[in-house]
Amino acid sequence: MEHKTILLVEDNPDDIALTLRAFRKNNIRNEVVVAHDGVEALDYLFGEGSYAGRDPGITPEMILLDLKLPRIDGLGVLKRLCAHERTRKLPVIVLTSSEEERDIASSYEFGANSYIRKPVDFDQFTETLRQIGSYWLTLNIGPPQAERA
Amino acid sequence: MFSDRTKSGIFSGRALLISICAGVILYLGAVFALDLHSRISRGEKGQKAIQMLDALRRPLLSVKEAEIRLLKTGDTQAAARNLTKITTSAASLLDRYLALTQYNPTLYELATRLRDRYEEWIIQERRLIGHFTKAAADGHEEILQDALHEASDGFMNTMNTLGAGEAPIHHDIDTGHRATRLLMLSSGLLFLYLIGLVFIFQRAKTRELRRSYDQLKKEMKKRQQARAAIQESTKMLKLVLDTIPARVFWKDLDSNYLGCNRIFARDTGLESPRQIIGKSDFELTWADQAKQYRQDDRQVIQTGRPKLRYEEPQTGPDGSRIWLETSKVPLTNLNGDIIGVLGTYQDITGRKQAEEAFRALFQSTVKAVGQEFFEGIAAALCEWLKADSAIIAELTEGDNVQALSMVLDGKTIDQYSYALPGAPCEIVIRKGYCVYPDRVSELFPDDRDLVAMRAKGYVGIPLKDKSGSPIGVLCVIARRKLDLPPKAQDVFEIIAAKISVEIERKRAEQELNLYREHLEELVAQRTVELEASNEELEAFSYSVSHDLRAPLRSIDGFSKAILEDYWDDLDETGRDYLRRVRAASQRMGLLIDDMLKLAHVTRRGLTVTQADLTALARDIETRLQESQPGRQVEFRIQEGLSARGDERLLRIVLENLLGNAWKYTGDTPRPRIEFGGKEKDGETVYYVRDNGAGFNMRYAGKLFAPFQRLHRSDEFEGTGVGLATAQRIVHRHHGRIWAEGEEARGATFYFTLGEGIASSSGGT
Numbered sequence: 056m057e058h059k060t061i062l063l064v065e066d067n068p069d070d071i072a073l074t075l076r077a078f079r080k081n082n083i084r085n086e087v088v089v090a091h092d093g094v095e096a097l098d099y100l101f102g103e104g105s106y107a108g109r110d111p112g113i114t115p116e117m118i119l120l121d122l123k124l125p126r127i128d129g130l131g132v133l134k135r136l137c138a139h140e141r142t143r144k145l146p147v148i149v150l151t152s153s154e155e156e157r158d159i160a161s162s163y164e165f166g167a168n169s170y171i172r173k174p175v176d177f178d179q180f181t182e183t184l185r186q187i188g189s190y191w192l193t194l195n196i197g198p199p200q201a202e203r204a
Numbered sequence: 205m206f207s208d209r210t211k212s213g214i215f216s217g218r219a220l221l222i223s224i225c226a227g228v229i230l231y232l233g234a235v236f237a238l239d240l241h242s243r244i245s246r247g248e249k250g251q252k253a254i255q256m257l258d259a260l261r262r263p264l265l266s267v268k269e270a271e272i273r274l275l276k277t278g279d280t281q282a283a284a285r286n287l288t289k290i291t292t293s294a295a296s297l298l299d300r301y302l303a304l305t306q307y308n309p310t311l312y313e314l315a316t317r318l319r320d321r322y323e324e325w326i327i328q329e330r331r332l333i334g335h336f337t338k339a340a341a342d343g344h345e346e347i348l349q350d351a352l353h354e355a356s357d358g359f360m361n362t363m364n365t366l367g368a369g370e371a372p373i374h375h376d377i378d379t380g381h382r383a384t385r386l387l388m389l390s391s392g393l394l395f396l397y398l399i400g401l402v403f404i405f406q407r408a409k410t411r412e413l414r415r416s417y418d419q420l421k422k423e424m425k426k427r428q429q430a431r432a433a434i435q436e437s438t439k440m441l442k443l444v445l446d447t448i449p450a451r452v453f454w455k456d457l458d459s460n461y462l463g464c465n466r467i468f469a470r471d472t473g474l475e476s477p478r479q480i481i482g483k484s485d486f487e488l489t490w491a492d493q494a495k496q497y498r499q500d501d502r503q504v505i506q507t508g509r510p511k512l513r514y515e516e517p518q519t520g521p522d523g524s525r526i527w528l529e530t531s532k533v534p535l536t537n538l539n540g541d542i543i544g545v546l547g548t549y550q551d552i553t554g555r556k557q558a559e560e561a562f563r564a565l566f567q568s569t570v571k572a573v574g575q576e577f578f579e580g581i582a583a584a585l586c587e588w589l590k591a592d593s594a595i596i597a598e599l600t601e602g603d604n605v606q607a608l609s610m611v612l613d614g615k616t617i618d619q620y621s622y623a624l625p626g627a628p629c630e631i632v633i634r635k636g637y638c639v640y641p642d643r644v645s646e647l648f649p650d651d652r653d654l655v656a657m658r659a660k661g662y663v664g665i666p667l668k669d670k671s672g673s674p675i676g677v678l679c680v681i682a683r684r685k686l687d688l689p690p691k692a693q694d695v696f697e698i699i700a701a702k703i704s705v706e707i708e709r710k711r712a713e714q715e716l717n718l719y720r721e722h723l724e725e726l727v728a729q730r731t732v733e734l735e736a737s738n739e740e741l742e743a744f745s746y747s748v749s750h751d752l753r754a755p756l757r758s759i760d761g762f763s764k765a766i767l768e769d770y771w772d773d774l775d776e777t778g779r780d781y782l783r784r785v786r787a788a789s790q791r792m793g794l795l796i797d798d799m800l801k802l803a804h805v806t807r808r809g810l811t812v813t814q815a816d817l818t819a820l821a822r823d824i825e826t827r828l829q830e831s832q833p834g835r836q837v838e839f840r841i842q843e844g845l846s847a848r849g850d851e852r853l854l855r856i857v858l859e860n861l862l863g864n865a866w867k868y869t870g871d872t873p874r875p876r877i878e879f880g881g882k883e884k885d886g887e888t889v890y891y892v893r894d895n896g897a898g899f900n901m902r903y904a905g906k907l908f909a910p911f912q913r914l915h916r917s918d919e920f921e922g923t924g925v926g927l928a929t930a931q932r933i934v935h936r937h938h939g940r941i942w943a944e945g946e947e948a949r950g951a952t953f954y955f956t957l958g959e960g961i962a963s964s965s966g967g968t
Contacts, residue, residue, distance in 0.1 A: 069758035076765060123751075152753040154800065155745075175753055175793030177761035177786075 059116035059192060061087045064096040064132065065150075066124050073177065074119070074184065081185040085192060088115065093127025096120070097135055100142055114145055117191045120167070122151040122158055130158070133165035146191055220405050224398065231394040240383045240390075247380005249307045250373045256301045257369060263294035264322070264366070267329060268359055275352075280337045287333065291326055298322060305369075308376060314369040321365045325358030446477075449550075451528075453480070454535055456544040459501045460484050473521030490519045501545045504532045508542055515552065527556040554690035565699065577706050578609035579616055581699060586611050589692075591682040593657065595620070596667075596703055597629070598676040605629060605677065608707070612657075626650030629677045632664035637693055639663050642685045654681070661686025665696045667704040678703055745803055752796050759789040798925035801856070805932050810850045812963045817845040817890070820858050821879045828866045837869060842880035847888070847957045853933040854957075860926035861892040861953050868896035868951065887956050895950040899943075907943055930955070937961055 061078075065071050071089055078087065090096035096118075098104035102111035122129035129149065136142040148169040149162045159170050171187065174180050235241065267290050274283035298319050305311040332351040339348040445452055445465035453464035461480040469477040472488050485494030496516065504511050510533035517525050530549035534542045565584045572580050582594040593612045597605040600621070607620040624630045628648050632638045640647060644662035645655050654662075663686060664679035678700050680686075763786045767779060774782070821841045829837070847854070862877060869875035878893040899907070908931040930953075934941040938958025945951035 067754050067758075069761070070754060073757065073761040073765075076761070152751070152757075154797075156804075173753065173757060175756045175760055176790050177757065177764040180757065180761065 059085050060113075061085045061192075062090060062096065062099065062115035062118040063087050064090045064093065064118065064120045064124065064129065066091050066121065070121070070173070073180065077177075077181040077184040078188065080181055081188055083184075083188040083192065085116065085188075092125040093129065093132045096124075096132050097127065100136070100145075101139075111141070114142070116146070116197060117187075118145055118147045119150045119187075120147050122149060122153055122162070130161050130165060133162060133167060137166040146195065146197060148187060148191065150187075220401065223401050227394055227397045227401070231390055234390050235387065238383070238386060240387045243379050243383035244387065245380075246307060246376045247378075247383060249304060250376030250380060253301065253304045253311065254370065254373045254377065256297065256304050257366060257373065260294065260297045260301055261363075261366065263290045263297065264359075264362060266290045267294070267326070271329060271332065271355060274333065274336060278336065280333050283336075284330075284333050287326070287329060294322070308372060311369060311372050311376075314365065314372070318362065318365040318369060321358070321362040325355065325362045328355045328358040331355075450548050451550070452546070452548045454544055454546045455501060457505060457542070458484075459498045459545070462544060471518070471520060489521045489523075492519055493517060500530075500532055501547075504534050504545050505542055508534050510534065515556070518549075526551055526553040528552060557689050565695065573706065574710055575609065578703070579611070581703060582609045582611040582616075583614075585678075585680050585699070586614070589663070589680050589682065589686065589688070591661070591680045591686065593659075593681040595679050595681075596676070597621075597678075598667075598707060599624075599633070599674060608676070622651075622653060627654070628662050629664055629679055632677050632679065633666050633674045637663075637665045637696060639686070639688065641688070644681070657681070658683055660684055663688065663692070663696065665693075665700045667700055667707060669704060669708055675704065675707060745800060753793060756789045756793050756796075760786050760793075763789070795925070798929070802925055802929045802932065805853060805856065805929050805936070810853070810936065810961065810963050812848055812961050813851055814846055815849050815851040815854050817847055817854065817858070817879075817881075818843055820851070820855050821845075821862060824855070824859055824862045825877075828862065832866075835870075835875070837866065838874070838876040840876065840878040840880075845879075845881050845890070847890075848961055849937050849957055850933075853936070857930045857933050857955065858892075860930040861955075864926065864953075865892055865894035865896060865951075868898070869894050870896070872896050887959075889954050889956055891952050891954045893950065893952040898945040898947050898949045898951045900947050901945060904943055904945070908941065 061083075063071065063074060065074065075087060078085075088099060090099055094104065095106075098106045099109065100111060100114070102109040120129045120132060124132070127135075129151065133147060133149075136145060136147065143166060146168045147166065148171060149158075149167045150171050150173055151158070152173050154172055162170050169187075171183060174183060267287065270283055270286040270290065273286075274280065298315075302312070302315050302319065305315040328351065332348075332355045335348050335351040339345060442465075446467065448465065449467070451465065451468035451471060453468050454462045456462050461483050464472075464477045464480045466477055469475070469480060472480065474480055485491065485497045488494070490497070493516065500511055510531065512531045512533075513529055514531075516528050516530055518528050519525055528549040529552045530547060532545050532547040535544040535546045537543050565581070565588055578596045582596055585591065585594040593610070595607050595611075596609045597607045597620075600606045603624040605622055605624055605627075607617070610617040610620045624633070626648060628638065628640060628644055628651065640662040642660055645651075645659050648654055659681045661682035661684060662679060664677055666674045667676035667678055669675045678696070763782045766774070767782050767786075771779070818841055825839045825841065829835075858879070862879065865877040869877065872895055874895075876895050878891070880893075881888045881890045883889075908927050931941050934955045934957070938961060939956040941953065941955040943951060943953045
């Protein structure tokens with residue numbers, strides 16, 4: 056299980072810290088790659104920019120995507136992922152504070168697999184992440200790696 | 205004068221008659237009282253008796269003479285014969301005397317005695333004659349002598365007796381004479397009385413006559429004066445009637461003319477008003493209209509009500525038809541009886557013509573606006589005045605005039621403009637309405653167009669705006685002398701006013717169009733702005749939902765982290781503080797959520813379906829029970845409740861109301877929550893009832909205001925937004941929401957949902 060990477064796209068360092076803490080608390084030991092904005096996330100996924108040289112064939116097991124991001128926002132990221140055959144089928148869980156219907160609708164439209172609102176209560180937040188982890192990382196069978204290539 | 209005649213009544217014929225009667229009665233009374241008539245008749249009878257007595261005396265003396273003759277002659281035979289003859293007549297006289305004396309008993313007795321004496325005496329005489337014969341034969345002188353004595357005594361007795369009768373007879377005669385005299389005297393007096401009476405009456409009559417004569421004279425003078433005055437006023441009246449600028453006539457009950465004034469007579473073609481008398485309308489020039497005229501007369505006469513100021517035509521002597529404004533009133537005598545009809549009228553032909561021209565002028569243009577209106581007016585003006593050209597023009601800058609419409613010889617000329625200086629229009633604009641009937645080209649030789657068309661007649665009027673400053677000119681031009689109908693100026697002024705209004709309207713319309721375009725721009729701009737601010741608002745609510753929550757999450761998360769990681773380093777107070785921090789941040793998170801929900805409710809569109817409220821309530825019940833499995837709450841949810849509305853929003857309402865009920869029954873021993881609906885006044889009133897903490901009705905008004913709470917947070921948690929949200933949803937469903945409650949006795953929330961809710965895409 057250790058080889059399964061989680062891409063966390065989040066600009067808020069507090070949220071990053073809390074998310075990582077929550078993973079830790081829930082015994083989710085996967086490698087977590089943090090991208091601080093949309094550009095960085097895309098660079099990572101496509102092996103470009105600061106991640107130039109990284110094999111884009113190795114894809115994360117799941118992407119936790121915040122919507123409100125500097126430079127390219129979450130929806131922008133989704134759009135790009137959706138546009139590429141290679142990235143289209145990556146499980147993307149939108150994890151955001153927004154409850155805007157517009158955001159929810161757009162997210163699903165651009166291929167998000169799930170939409171979860173971050174609770175303010177850290178206990179609930181931890182519980183949410185536990186559930187996400189157990190579902191997407193344990194129960195869910197992702198698309199074959201070969202197809203991803 | 206009547207009173208004078210009454211005063212002289214004492215000398216009336218009746219008084220005279222009474223006076224005469226009184227005199228006569230007095231006279232007759234006196235005659236009868238004094239027994240004059242019988243006394244007079246006694247006197248008359250006495251007269252006859254005395255005559256008879258005198259007549260009787262002769263035969264008696266004849267007997268004596270016969271005796272004497274006997275004594276002389278001794279012829280007894282003759283004497284006897286004589287005696288017989290005499291006694292025969294004497295006897296008849298004596299009988300008549302007796303009859304005559306019957307009126308007086310005394311006399312009658314004397315007469316009877318006379319007869320007795322006479323008869324005795326006659327016997328003695330006869331004896332004497334006998335004795336005489338014997339004596340002659342025997343000579344018994346003595347016996348003869350005795351007989352003679354006896355006869356003489358008889359004669360004497362008879363004569364004495366006769367004489368004795370004279371005295372009473374004379375007395376009677378005297379009495380008769382006296383009575384006759386008295387009668388004559390009284391008759392004389394009566395006569396005098398009557399004469400006097402007649403005289404007095406005559407004088408009184410004369411005086412009276414004189415007086416009445418004087419009065420009559422005075423009266424006649426008065427009457428003369430009155431007649432003169434009447435004549436004067438009649439003359440005045442006639443003068444007034446003839447001078448008054450209206451036709452006046454009056455007719456009898458059969459609509460025959462009784463009179464008219466001079467001006468009326470002129471209308472009929474008659475020389476003098478007198479000629480109208482006795483004529484009917486059928487004999488006058490307007491025989492064609494006579495029937496209608498007479499009908500009006502009859503109406504006025506029969507109803508006794510005037511018929512005022514109505515218009516009618518009339519044919520004049522030259523066969524032309526004029527228009528009248530007529531009034532007819534009933535004509536009454538002094539007793540108030542209607543004896544005819546009085547009429548008057550004015551010739552309103554000029555006015556009528558102007559009206560008709562006016563109407564004709566406007567009929568074709570009244571509905572038109574703008575260019576059509578101007579052209580219609582110009583054409584109608586040409587038609588009306590039989591003119592060749594009409595121009596409606598607007599003043600433009602630099603003393604120029606731009607035609608809005610120009611008609612020349614029946615054709616519309618486009619885009620005509622001319623310079624004002626030297627044109628008659630310049631005068632019009634400066635001075636107002638102008639008419640040059642005949643020589644306009646000569647007067648304005650500099651106006652080339654005018655000269656070119658050989659114009660003669662010209663009428664112009666300025667067009668002015670509301671403030672009175674000229675904005676244009678209207679003119680009509682003719683190649684012949686212009687003969688304007690009466691009141692033409694009025695018509696021109698009205699038309700000019702209408703044109704001016706239309707020009708102003710046109711300008712306003714243009715301006716309005718300009719504004720409208722501008723407005724559209726403005727609206728577009730505002731829309732953009734509004735959309736922008738809407739975007740901003742959404743961005744704001746987005747950032748609220750997103751950005752505010754993030755720091756809260758950090759506060760809560762790191763507080764939790766401290767509590768977990770540094771539990772041992774903290775004392776219980778430190779831990780408590782951190783728990784408070786966490787509670788506060790969680791509460792703020794709820795507040796933000798509710799606020800956003802409220803905003804959502806307002807902005808979201810409605811998706812209307814038939815919502816199963818019972819099922820919604822049951823679902824919420826289950827969730828509530830699950831949230832606090834330890835609580836035992838009795839739910840009573842009515843079956844079969846459904847309503848048209850947005851199910852998601854209605855769920856929020858029920859969540860809020862049932863959630864509140866759940867919350868506020870937290871400390872109630874046997875909590876019970878009801879949801880139901882009942883029909884009231886044709887609508888369904890839904891209710892959520894609990895037996896919880898309730899509230900004071902005094903604060904009922906605050907219930908639905910956002911962030912208003914009636915309970916302390918440590919009693920019951922909550923943000924105070926739920927009911928505000930419920931209210932907004934109910935309002936969006938055109939319904940009402942209200943609450944009843946009592947502290948510690950529970951609360952009931954009622955709401956209704958309006959009919960005919962339709963889906964909508966969104967709104968505020």
